[in-house]
Amino acid sequence: MGYRExxxxxxxxxxxxxxxxxxxxxxxxxxxxxxxxxxLAVVLAFLFSSPDERPLTIKGxxxxxxxxxVTTALSELDGTSVTASYGPPYxxxxxxxxIAFIHLAKWLGVAHPINAPLDYVINPLRSIQGNSTLQQAVxxxxxxxxxxxxxxxxxYGKGLAKVNDSVTGVHSLxxxxxxxxxxxxxxxxxxxxxxxxxxxxxxxRQFYSTDYTKILMFLADSGFLAARAQSEHLLGTQWxxxxxxxxxxxxxxLWLYTFWYQIKPFSTSANADVLVMAIMGVLSVAFILIxxxxxxxxxxxxxPVYKLIWKEHYRSS
Amino acid sequence: MSTSSGPAEERNWTxxxxxxxxxxxxxxxxxxxxxxxxxxxxxxxxxxxxLSSLAVIIGSGTILALKGPGWWHDSSLGHFFNxxxxxxxxxxxxxxxxxxxxxYWMSAWRGGRARVWITGAVxxxxxxxxxxxxxISQQNFDAQWISTQAKDAMNSVGIGAFxxxxxxxxxxxxxxxxxxxxxxxxxxxxxxxxxxxxxxxPLPLDAELAALGxxxxxxxxxxx
Numbered sequence: 001m002g003y004r005e006x007x008x009x010x011x012x013x014x015x016x017x018x019x020x021x022x023x024x025x026x027x028x029x030x031x032x033x034x035x036x037x038x039x040l041a042v043v044l045a046f047l048f049s050s051p052d053e054r055p056l057t058i059k060g061x062x063x064x065x066x067x068x069x070v071t072t073a074l075s076e077l078d079g080t081s082v083t084a085s086y087g088p089p090y091x092x093x094x095x096x097x098x099i100a101f102i103h104l105a106k107w108l109g110v111a112h113p114i115n116a117p118l119d120y121v122i123n124p125l126r127s128i129q130g131n132s133t134l135q136q137a138v139x140x141x142x143x144x145x146x147x148x149x150x151x152x153x154x155x156y157g158k159g160l161a162k163v164n165d166s167v168t169g170v171h172s173l174x175x176x177x178x179x180x181x182x183x184x185x186x187x188x189x190x191x192x193x194x195x196x197x198x199x200x201x202x203x204x205r206q207f208y209s210t211d212y213t214k215i216l217m218f219l220a221d222s223g224f225l226a227a228r229a230q231s232e233h234l235l236g237t238q239w240x241x242x243x244x245x246x247x248x249x250x251x252x253x254l255w256l257y258t259f260w261y262q263i264k265p266f267s268t269s270a271n272a273d274v275l276v277m278a279i280m281g282v283l284s285v286a287f288i289l290i291x292x293x294x295x296x297x298x299x300x301x302x303x304p305v306y307k308l309i310w311k312e313h314y315r316s317s
Numbered sequence: 318m319s320t321s322s323g324p325a326e327e328r329n330w331t332x333x334x335x336x337x338x339x340x341x342x343x344x345x346x347x348x349x350x351x352x353x354x355x356x357x358x359x360x361x362x363x364x365x366x367x368l369s370s371l372a373v374i375i376g377s378g379t380i381l382a383l384k385g386p387g388w389w390h391d392s393s394l395g396h397f398f399n400x401x402x403x404x405x406x407x408x409x410x411x412x413x414x415x416x417x418x419x420x421y422w423m424s425a426w427r428g429g430r431a432r433v434w435i436t437g438a439v440x441x442x443x444x445x446x447x448x449x450x451x452x453i454s455q456q457n458f459d460a461q462w463i464s465t466q467a468k469d470a471m472n473s474v475g476i477g478a479f480x481x482x483x484x485x486x487x488x489x490x491x492x493x494x495x496x497x498x499x500x501x502x503x504x505x506x507x508x509x510x511x512x513x514x515x516x517x518x519p520l521p522l523d524a525e526l527a528a529l530g531x532x533x534x535x536x537x538x539x540x541x
Contacts, residue, residue, distance in 0.1 A: 021351040022357075036369070045400035052390060055456065105474070109478065220465040273469045273473035306519065309358050313354070
């Protein structure tokens, strides 16, 4: 019998069962199962609870690590942060990730616009009323040529890198080569430490808001969020995609997604995300279509796990 | 009002739908009180355990949704229901993976059951983003970290343009309504297909396979 005939014969033989039947109570089985699983979930909830670590805030970040906060804000201002250079769906700073000529991110466009210098530094500073010195500093910066702005941010960044005491060092940064930046960054830090930036980045044109895109992107640009994640074994290099804070099992079903990020070329590729998504997309489709894939669909017949599953049947027949 | 039959009845959509539904799934198939003799292994339990876990997920999730997304952070009772929800999700995936592996080794798509496999496999694939939206809806540090990391995968393929993991309002809507509705619809379709086609019969042994060449029905008839 050829492969095609055998496959068809196996298929036909499984269409109708003409053998014996035994009594079965579907409703009783389902009721018992729901009861057992409810009890099991309740017992697990009592024994292990669930994680709920408080979210980070800009206020807490600015208090805990002012130097990291100002460094991140500076990278937003000079356009070197991840957000500022991300591309779609946040801005047009780059084309985003792609595979060959397929630029899905670019084609879908800028759906959640973020202007990093304006949204994270300039506009929050402009919202501070009654401080003419600050507003003059902001005007000086925004009206300066791009080359002058770059000279100020570069010089200020070098000074910031030498700060030893994160809590007090930022406020002591003064130099003529920094231009208006010490005034701007001091005020931005103070605004953040009082909690003003949390609200500023969350608010939009309407009273209610549930969109945390800007504030989360700002936090993600920091070293503060990553440091906390590392301590909780959540980084990508720590198989973090499938982990959760504490010792909870997390999303263990994402192990295959996470696996690709651990090996080359994905671990070093600038297009890692789109490559992994493409691979997982192909594998998911293949998984769904197993009944039609020769070889994969034939494996169960070659590796006789089925003899264990139906051993009672084979013994009695 | 007349009870007409013949051509008029054939054109009646309601009659047509009734015939189609009850023809495919008569009551004794939908709610059977017997099952084939070969269904005699603990491995068959994992399907109903997966369904039961889904029921607990929906029950606990409904309570959490009714009380609002902030409730469980400030209430010990709320935290308890969140824990039940979490562990039901863990059980759901655990049982579903075992169920899928078992069905693979049974070649459970045989005998016109490809759609049964496909609906089950698609349910697994869809359940993953359904769970992801739940982790992101937690409003705690986990949600912050997971959303900011997972967004890159969504953005890289353009999905992020309309499925913004950093927009709590949008993702919460996905999690409490759209994604569960899709999962439940798939599961209902899967279960109805199982009821229609029945549990797949055992694979024939080598000697039986040889006999299939001349009489494909030989195994099922001689199997008992």
